[in-house]
Amino acid sequence: MSLLSPAAANFQGTVPVLIVGGGGCGLTAALSAKQCGAEVLVLERDQTALGTTAMSTGLIPAPGSRFQKAKGIIDSPEQFAADVMAKTKNATDTEMALHLSREGAPTVEWLADYCDVPLSLVDSFLYPGHSRMRMHGTPNRTGSELMGALHQAAERESIDIILEAQVTNLFADDTQRVHGVRLTRPDGSTEDIGCDALILACCGFAGSREMLQQYIPEILEATFFGHPGNKGDAIAWGRELGAAVADIHSYQGHGGLAYGQGIPILWAHIVRGGFQVNANGVRFSNEARGYSEQAVEIVAQPGHWAWSIFDQKIHDAMKEFDDYQDAIKANCIRHAETLDALCNITGLPDALKATLAAVADMAAGKTKDAFGRDFTTGSILQPPYKAVKVSGALFHTQGGLVVDKHARVLRADKTPLPNLFAGGGAARGISGPGNSGYLAGNGLLAATALGRFAGIAAAKLVKAFA
Numbered sequence: 451m452s453l454l455s456p457a458a459a460n461f462q463g464t465v466p467v468l469i470v471g472g473g474g475c476g477l478t479a480a481l482s483a484k485q486c487g488a489e490v491l492v493l494e495r496d497q498t499a500l501g502t503t504a505m506s507t508g509l510i511p512a513p514g515s516r517f518q519k520a521k522g523i524i525d526s527p528e529q530f531a532a533d534v535m536a537k538t539k540n541a542t543d544t545e546m547a548l549h550l551s552r553e554g555a556p557t558v559e560w561l562a563d564y565c566d567v568p569l570s571l572v573d574s575f576l577y578p579g580h581s582r583m584r585m586h587g588t589p590n591r592t593g594s595e596l597m598g599a600l601h602q603a604a605e606r607e608s609i610d611i612i613l614e615a616q617v618t619n620l621f622a623d624d625t626q627r628v629h630g631v632r633l634t635r636p637d638g639s640t641e642d643i644g645c646d647a648l649i650l651a652c653c654g655f656a657g658s659r660e661m662l663q664q665y666i667p668e669i670l671e672a673t674f675f676g677h678p679g680n681k682g683d684a685i686a687w688g689r690e691l692g693a694a695v696a697d698i699h700s701y702q703g704h705g706g707l708a709y710g711q712g713i714p715i716l717w718a719h720i721v722r723g724g725f726q727v728n729a730n731g732v733r734f735s736n737e738a739r740g741y742s743e744q745a746v747e748i749v750a751q752p753g754h755w756a757w758s759i760f761d762q763k764i765h766d767a768m769k770e771f772d773d774y775q776d777a778i779k780a781n782c783i784r785h786a787e788t789l790d791a792l793c794n795i796t797g798l799p800d801a802l803k804a805t806l807a808a809v810a811d812m813a814a815g816k817t818k819d820a821f822g823r824d825f826t827t828g829s830i831l832q833p834p835y836k837a838v839k840v841s842g843a844l845f846h847t848q849g850g851l852v853v854d855k856h857a858r859v860l861r862a863d864k865t866p867l868p869n870l871f872a873g874g875g876a877a878r879g880i881s882g883p884g885n886s887g888y889l890a891g892n893g894l895l896a897a898t899a900l901g902r903f904a905g906i907a908a909a910k911l912v913k914a915f916a
């Protein structure tokens with residue numbers, strides 16, 4: 451049992467708002483609770499508080515933001531929510547999708563203004579499923595820059611983060627009120643810390659083989675490229691407390707992880723006209739549906755890998771992304787002046803030439819794609835060509851605790867637990883039930899917006915106790 455009776459606790463201190471997990475959601479929650487006047491403490495199991503967030507590209511969707519307006523982009527929360535609903539085929543919570551859509555711009559502007567995160571609009575390409583350019587990111591488009599800025603803001607606000615503090619148990623009474631937590635140190639010693647409100651910001655279960663086996667076996671053969679410390683603790687505790695859990699099979703995959711290198715090749719290379727082939731030199735799916743669902747398509751190919759094929763023009767445009775620069779430095783991006791050279795460097799059969807010719811015809815509008823992709827929205831590839839070998843990857847899970855608009859954890863009957871909040875990967879996302887509903891930005895939107903609400907609501911709750 452991971453729940454313990456408060457009578458068994460030996461609290462060495464009590465804080466008003468306690469946060470489990472020091473990734474994007476945890477630090478956002480801490481900063482917003484502090485801004486609302488509550489004292490907070492963050493507990494993080496790792497030696498550094500970075501989480502999945504620091505591994506990410508750090509892009510957050512924010513329809514109607516001032517950054518979009520400055521570039522003359524007309525967008526609205528309703529438009530974004532419609533994109534979310536279309537991507538999930540209407541299989542996510544409509545109200546939550548609209549709520550997070552509405553809060554994207556205020557959250558991004560709050561991150562920029564209060565947390566000093568240097569954000570700007572990504573206006574160079576449209577992510578699959580987004581009808582407007584609405585992704586906001588740091589100068590080099592990295593989650594590590596985002597986390598760096600959040601850490602600086604936390605330091606400025608004197609927010610304490612205890613590292614190497616793995617929360618193992620919650621102390622809860624018969625009314626499901628959480629009185630505190632027990633944490634375990636690397637040497638096996640334990641400490642109990644009391645709280646008035648608890649925010650679960652410890653993400654999902656991508657780091658648990660057992661839970662993946664149980665809920666998402668289709669992705670077990672993929673390369674795991676998420677945070678290994680995310681073991682599904684929030685879901686386990688929530689369940690014991692009677693919380694509702696939804697979309698447990700949902701996850702963000704990625705069909706473009708540089709093979710053997712662990713560097714994500716962003717989907718802009720596909721959106722702009724690139725495509726993927728398997729070991730036989732032939733395409734096997736509609737790559738433009740999205741990068742998440744492409745992961746299992748690649749896992750199903752011989753050897754579980756594919757080659758992304760594109761050209762010099764796309765290569766040059768991709769240099770905007772730090773990850774891509776890393777891929778260049780790691781020699782993942784192969785160069786070929788001619789079709790013959792492309793076959794040589796990839797080791798793919800001549801069928802690749804016929805595939806390229808077929809793609810050119812589709813891009814010119816002469817023929818239609820059997821997989822249903824519209825190639826006319828991208829460019830017709832020209833030599834010299836570029837190629838990168840990729841594997842299908844699991845990034846993080848999207849199912850989790852059902853929360854309301856204030857990030858309060860709900861029971862099955864929709865009543866909130868007394869003092870428990872959740873956000874980010876710990877909460878149910880807005881990506882529907884499977885692998886195909888993930889729209890770029892869903893992860894960090896849930897982490898930052900729900901983190902912010904959790905901080906505000908928890909601060910309000912503890913002030914009521916004071």
Ligand SMILES: Cc1cc2nc3c(=O)[nH]c(=O)nc-3n(C[C@H](O)[C@H](O)[C@H](O)COP(=O)(O)OP(=O)(O)OC[C@H]3O[C@@H](n4cnc5c(N)ncnc54)[C@H](O)[C@@H]3O)c2cc1C
Nearest residue numbers: 471473475495501502503506507509617874875891893894
């Ligand atoms: C390569 C990659 C690229 C991505 N790019 C994007 C993107 O551009 N945009 C986007 O929206 N999303 C992106 N995502 C997804 C995004 O990173 C996640 O959705 C988001 O970071 C989740 O934030 P979080 O705070 O919930 O979790 P995390 O950032 O993972 O933080 C959770 C923290 O909790 C800690 N923890 C876990 N259990 C415990 C415990 N028991 N006790 C104490 N601490 C604990 C962990 O160590 C971790 O530090 C990407 C993901 C990957 C892997």
